[in-house]
Amino acid sequence: MAATVQRARAARSTAWQAALARRFVVTDLLAIIVACTFAQTVWIRDANRSVADVSGSLKWLPYSAVTVTFIVAWFLLLTFGSTRDRTIIGSGNVEYRRIVHATIALFGTGAAVAYLVQAQLGRGYFLTIVPVGLVLLVGSRYGWRLWVRSRRRVGEFVSRTVVLGHSDTAEHFAKAMVRNNESGLQLVGAVLVGSRRRNNEMLLPDVPVLDDADGVLTAIADAQAEVLVVADSHSLSPKEFRRLGWELEDLGVNLVVASSITDIAGPRLHARPVAGLPLIYIDFPSLAPWNTALKRAFDIVASLAALIIGSPVFLAVAVAIALTSRGPVFYTQERIGRGGKPFRMLKFRSMIPGADEQLQSLLDLQGTTDQPLFKVNDDPRITPVGRFIRKHSLDELPQLLNVLIGDMSLVGPRPQVAKEVELYDDDAHRRHRMKPGMSGLWQINGRSRLTWDDALRFDLYYVENWSFMGDIAILWRTVKVVAFGDGAA
Known part of the structure; x- marks a missing residue:
């Protein structure tokens, strides 16, 4: 009876994913249509117009038939490309990546078929369908994701989760889940291996220790959990692990194994079964020459465009600073760039003249002289205009010139001063493998609220797992953070 109830509860916990996938079918089809x-209406005014070709053998084929073929083929590619798989919807970048891959496959297949039959499809028609459809598809999925997040904030669309492992690995996993509240895993308890449970023991606040390893099934039932996460698989023998999987299958509880490999993005991980063992191969981080060229080209084009479009804002901020406080409009400071090379970083002045001379005494007062993030809480040196422009990151706009000349990038690790770098350990110096950025993971995940350990973790993750699409995603989120002034000092 208990097993039947548990299976019914587990089925309900994943029902929302099936329902959301069905909604994706509708919105995907609408986006494609x-x-x-749109492409046919803009470029092919007459729906009955035939496709041109060299030999004239395709006169029987109207563009409307080609459009219908694109719709059907695209929808099938999205379906067979597992873009609606319940394990990827709602979080992470895999969902978006599969949509992009399916769309590229459509574009490539369409171009190949057109070449083989010598069809002369209108260039505007062909080149409009793919980008417009991609924007609509990704936009609709992003809209659904925002809706799922709003539901999760009120306790819906989550799976009650128990973590199993040694105390240190279980705690590491629990902290990661607490930091990421969009995963859909609601941690309700822990089962510890290698130690006896003490009364009222807590792994973290709100995460009680339910039992030791011998009572894992009882703990799952008592917690009404739908997911068991094994934080370190070596805590169980292969025989124990296999038997646990069978027992969880009977209960309808999902089994998830959390690897001890952390802060490595999915594209660098490759699972391959060898002799019945699930081995994970890890690619070393590298920025290939063509990736470096792509990142640099994007920096030049985007920074130049931003300088031109944002020139009225530049002028307004400069006038406001000049009229409200004595001193220069711009402020330069030496920062450490790629390879440990110093450069002069440009900003709008947001503090009173001589602010640098007061920094050491202010850090001494708050007791943070030995911490690599030289931030003063409630900094008295900031001017009224400076407080506003710092809140919305307007003081950083002149750094677009640093990006244009090549000292910085639009996205990268946080640029730091030499005295901060002197406090680095060996791990922190890996930040200098890439140019510092105007924005980065540190900017969109708390800005000035971050501790040094968190800021370093975000910077190292970026350096180890750079991707061009990742930069685009960071810039997109930066707009929202800057607009609302979230986390600024």
């Missing part, structure tokens, strides 16, 4: 219809 809109993109294809």
Whole structure:
């Protein structure tokens, strides 16, 4: 009876994923139809117009038939490309990456078929369908994701989760789940291996220790959990692990194994079964020459465009600073760039003249002289205008010139002063493998609220797992953070 109830509860916990996948079917199809219809309406005025070809053998084929073929093929590619898999929807970048791959496959297949039959499809028609459809598809999925997040904030669309492992690995996993409240895993308890449970023992606040390893099934039932996460698989023998999997299958509880490999993005991980063992291969981080060129080209084009479009804002901020406080409009400071090379970083002045001379005494007062993030809480040196422009990161706009000349990048690790770098340990110096950025993971995950350990973790993750699409995602989120002034000092 208990097993039946547990299976029913587990089925309900994943029902929302199946329902959301069905909604994806509708919105995906609508996005594809809109993109294809838009391209045909703009470029092919007459729906009955035939496709041109060299030999004239395709006169029987109207563009409307080509449009319908694109719609059907695109929808099938999204379906067979597992873009609606319940294990990826709602979080992470895999969902978006699969949509992009399916779309690229459509573009490539369409171009190949057109070449083989010598069809002369209108260039505007062909080149409009893919980008418009991609924007609509990703936009609709992002909209659904925002909706799922709003539901999770009120306790819906989450799976009650128990973590199993040694105390240190279980705690590491629990802290990661607490930091990421969008995972859909609601941690309700822990089962510790290698130690006896003490009364009222807590792994973290709100995460009680339910039992030791011998009572894992009882703990799952008592916690009404739908997911068991094994934080370190070596805590169980292969025979114990296999038997646990069978027992969880009977209960309808999902089994998840959390690898001890942390802060490595998915594209660098490759699972491969060898002799019945699930081995994980890890690629070393590298920035290939063409990736470096792509990142640099994007920096030049985007920074130049931002300088031109943002020139009225530049002028307004400069006038406001000049009219409200004595001193220069701009402020330069030496920062440490790629490879440990110093450069002069440019900003709008947001503090009173001579602010640098007061920094040491202020850090001494708050007792943070030995911490690599030289931030003063409630800094008295900041001017009224400076407080506003710092809140919305307007003081950093002149750094676009640093990006344009190549000292910085639009996205990268946080640029730090030499005295902060002197406090680095060996791990922290890996930040200098890439140019510092105007924005980065530190900017969109708390800015000035971050501790040094968190800021370093974000910077190292970025350096180890750089991708061009990752930069685009960071810039997109930066707009929201800057607009609302979230986390600024």
